[in-house]
Amino acid sequence: MSAPYLELRGLGKSYDGRTRALDNVSLTAAKGEFITFLGPSGSGKTTTLMLVAGFESASEGDILIEGRSIGRVPPHKRGIGVVFQNYALFPHRAAAENVAFPLLMRKMPKAQAMAKAAEMLGLVGLERFGGRYPREMSGGQQQRVALARALVFDPALLLLDEPLGALDKNLREQMQIEIKAVQRRLGVTTIFVTHDQSEAMAMSDRIVVFDGGRIQQVGAPLDIYRYPSSSFVARFVGDSNILAARLTDPAGGQAEIAGIGTVRVPALPAARAGDAIELLLRPECLKPGSGLDNAARLTVDVIVHFGDSALVTGHAGGTPLRARLEGLAAQGISAGDTLPLSWATSSSHVIGRDAAG
Amino acid sequence: MRGLLLSLGAVVLAFIAAPLLIVVPMSFSSAASLEFPPPGWTTAYYGAFFGDARWTQPTINSILIALAVAVLTMAMVTPATFALVRHRFAGKSAVNLLLMLPLAVPHIVIAIGYYAYLSDLRLLQTFPGVILAHTALSVPMAFLVLSASLKGFDRSLERAAMSLGASPAATFRHVTLPVLWPGFAAAALFAFIQSFDETVVALFVSGRDSMTLPRKMFDSIRTTADPVIAVVSTLLFFTVAALVILPMLWRSFSRSRS
Numbered sequence: 001m002s003a004p005y006l007e008l009r010g011l012g013k014s015y016d017g018r019t020r021a022l023d024n025v026s027l028t029a030a031k032g033e034f035i036t037f038l039g040p041s042g043s044g045k046t047t048t049l050m051l052v053a054g055f056e057s058a059s060e061g062d063i064l065i066e067g068r069s070i071g072r073v074p075p076h077k078r079g080i081g082v083v084f085q086n087y088a089l090f091p092h093r094a095a096a097e098n099v100a101f102p103l104l105m106r107k108m109p110k111a112q113a114m115a116k117a118a119e120m121l122g123l124v125g126l127e128r129f130g131g132r133y134p135r136e137m138s139g140g141q142q143q144r145v146a147l148a149r150a151l152v153f154d155p156a157l158l159l160l161d162e163p164l165g166a167l168d169k170n171l172r173e174q175m176q177i178e179i180k181a182v183q184r185r186l187g188v189t190t191i192f193v194t195h196d197q198s199e200a201m202a203m204s205d206r207i208v209v210f211d212g213g214r215i216q217q218v219g220a221p222l223d224i225y226r227y228p229s230s231s232f233v234a235r236f237v238g239d240s241n242i243l244a245a246r247l248t249d250p251a252g253g254q255a256e257i258a259g260i261g262t263v264r265v266p267a268l269p270a271a272r273a274g275d276a277i278e279l280l281l282r283p284e285c286l287k288p289g290s291g292l293d294n295a296a297r298l299t300v301d302v303i304v305h306f307g308d309s310a311l312v313t314g315h316a317g318g319t320p321l322r323a324r325l326e327g328l329a330a331q332g333i334s335a336g337d338t339l340p341l342s343w344a345t346s347s348s349h350v351i352g353r354d355a356a357g
Numbered sequence: 358m359r360g361l362l363l364s365l366g367a368v369v370l371a372f373i374a375a376p377l378l379i380v381v382p383m384s385f386s387s388a389a390s391l392e393f394p395p396p397g398w399t400t401a402y403y404g405a406f407f408g409d410a411r412w413t414q415p416t417i418n419s420i421l422i423a424l425a426v427a428v429l430t431m432a433m434v435t436p437a438t439f440a441l442v443r444h445r446f447a448g449k450s451a452v453n454l455l456l457m458l459p460l461a462v463p464h465i466v467i468a469i470g471y472y473a474y475l476s477d478l479r480l481l482q483t484f485p486g487v488i489l490a491h492t493a494l495s496v497p498m499a500f501l502v503l504s505a506s507l508k509g510f511d512r513s514l515e516r517a518a519m520s521l522g523a524s525p526a527a528t529f530r531h532v533t534l535p536v537l538w539p540g541f542a543a544a545a546l547f548a549f550i551q552s553f554d555e556t557v558v559a560l561f562v563s564g565r566d567s568m569t570l571p572r573k574m575f576d577s578i579r580t581t582a583d584p585v586i587a588v589v590s591t592l593l594f595f596t597v598a599a600l601v602i603l604p605m606l607w608r609s610f611s612r613s614r615s
Contacts, residue, residue: 053516053520054519054520055516055519055520074519075516075519075520076519076520076521076522076523076524076525076527076528077522078520079522080520081520081521082516082517082520084513084516084517085513086511086513088511088513088514088516088517089517090514090517090518090531090532090535090536091536092535092536101518101521101523101531102521102522105521105522105523105527106522149517149521150520150521153521153522159520
C-alpha cells in the first residue's frame with residue numbers, strides 16, 4: 001500500500017485544559033476513500049471534523065495531506081470542501097452565485113466562474129435552479145447546492161457534517177445515493193459524519209466508530225457489523241443480543257449461557273476455561289425451528305410486525321432475547337407462545353476477540 | 358364585554374395618538390400663536406419655516422450632527438458588539454454594564470456631566486461637543502440592536518465562507534456584513550434618530566452655532582409660541598415615522614415578492 005493520502009496523527013483536543021473532548025485520534029485514508037465517522041453526540045466525531053477543516057485547532061497531534069502538515073494552515077487556505085448540517089448557504093446570493101463563490105475567492109474571472117458553477121449545478125441535477133435563492137429551494141435542493149459549492153473548486157478533501165439530518169426519510173435515502181454517486185465520479189476523498197448507523201452502513205468504504213472522544217473501531221461496514229470489537233460498537237451498529245457466557249471448552253468452542261445451556265461458539269484457543277465472554281447474536285441470525293447448530297426456546301413477550309419482517313422480543317430461561325424473523329414465518333405468533341429458535345455458530349461472534357479466534 | 362374592551366382600546370389609542378397628531382392641523386393654522394382648534398387655515402408657516410435661516414440652519418445642524426453620530430456610533434459599537442457577543446474575556450460583564458450605562462443614567466445628569474466635561478475640553482457649544490455627547494447616548498441602543506442581530510447570526514455561514522477560500526476580511530465583507538445588513542442599518546437608524554430628537558443634552562451643550570432643531574424649538578416656544586413650531590413638529594413627526602416605517606414596508610414588500 002502506498003503512503004496514506006490523509007493522515008490524522010494522535011489528535012487531541014481539550015477546551016478547558018482538563019477534560020478531553022478528543023484523545024489520541026489516529027487514522028489514515030487512501031485517496032478517493034469514503035470514510036464515515038459514526039458515534040453518538042459528544043463522541044468526538046464532529047470535533048475531529050472541525051479540526052480537519054481548521055475551524056478549531058488541535059491541542060495535540062497533526063493532520064497531514066499527502067505527507068504535508070496542514071495543522072497550522074488557516075481554514076481558508078486548506079482547500080477543503082465542507083457541507084454543513086444546516087447547509088450554510090449564503091442567503092443573499094442565488095444558487096449559482098453560492099457555487100461560484102469559492103472560484104471567485106480564487107480570483108477566477110466572473111464569467112468563467114459562473115460557467116463552472118452552472119456545470120457543477122448540472123452535476124447535482126439543478127441546472128435550471130441557478131437563479132433561485134436558498135429560501136426559494138427545498139431542503140434537498142439546498143443540500144445539493146451546498147454539495148456543488150463544496151466540490152466546485154476540486155477540494156483536497158470533502159467533509160460532510162451530518163448533512164442529511166434535517167431531511168425526511170425518503171429524501172435522505174435518495175440523497176445518500178446521490179452523494180455517493182457524485183463522490184465516486186469525482187474521486188474525492190470524503191469524511192462523512194453521522195450518528196445514523198444505517199446511513200454509515202449504506203455509504204462508507206470504511207466506518208470509524210467514535211465514543212468518549214476516542215476511536216473505538218475502524219473497519220469496513222460489514223466487518224464492523226459482524227465483528228464489533230466492543231459491546232458499545234455491537235449495540236451502536238445494528239440491533240443486537242449480547243449474551244453473557246462462560247467458556248467451558250475454549251479450543252473446542254463451547255460455552256455455557258444461563259437459561260439456554262451449552263452452546264457452540266467460535267473457537268478461542270488463547271482463552272481459558274471459565275473465562276467470561278460476551279457472545280453477540282444478531283437478531284436476524286436466529287431462525288425459527290431447530291435445524292441449526294445451537295437451539296434455544298424463546299418465550300414471546302412482544303411481537304411487532306413490519307410486513308417484510310417481524311421483531312420478536314422475549315426470553316429464553318432468564319435471558320432476554322430478540323429475534324428478527326421473516327414476515328411470513330412470523331405469521332400467527334403471539335405473545336405467550338414458546339418458539340423454538342436456532343442459530344449457526346459461524347453467525348455468532350465473541351465480542352472483543354478477533355474473528356479468527 | 359367585547360364592546361367595552363373595544364371602546365377602552367379606542368380611548369387608549371386616542372389618548373396616545375391625539376397629542377402626536379394634533380400638531381398636524383395646528384401647523385396649517387392661521388392663528389398667530391399655537392392654538393387648537395385652529396381659527397382658519399394657511400400654509401404660510403411652512404413658507405416661514407423654509408425661508409428663515411433661523412429655522413433652516415438648526416435643521417441642517419441637526420441632520421449633520423445626527424449623521425456624524427450614526428457614523429461614530431457604528432464605528433465604535435461594531436467592534437464592541439463582536440467582541441462582547443463572540444468572545445469571552447476578563448471584565449466582560451463590566452464592559453457590558455458600562456456600555457449600557459447611558460441608558461440607565463437620567464439624561465439631565467448626563468447633560469450636566471457633559472456640560473462640565475466639555476467645557477474643560479473647550480468643546481462646549483461646538484459641533485464635536487454635541488456629537489460626542491449624543492454618541493454616548495446612542496451607543497447603548499445601537500449595541501442592543503446590533504447584538505440582537507449578531508446573536509441570531511449563523512456562524513456556520515462564516516465557517517462555510519472560510520472553507521471555500523475566503524480570508525477573514527473577505528468573509529466579513531462578502532458574508533457577515535451583507536447578511537447582517539438590516540441589523541447594521543437599524544442600529545445606525547436608531548443612533549441617527551436618537552441624536553436627531555435629543556433635547557435635554559442639546560440644551561446644555563449646543564450653542565448658537567451648533568444649535569440643534571429641538572433646542573431651537575424649545576427656545577422658540579419660550580419666547581413666541583410661534584405656529585412654525587407646529588410646522589417643524591409635523592415635519593419631524595413624518596420624517597421620523599417614515600424612517601422607521603419605510604424599512605418595514607420595504608422588508609415586507611421584498612418578502613412578498615419572493
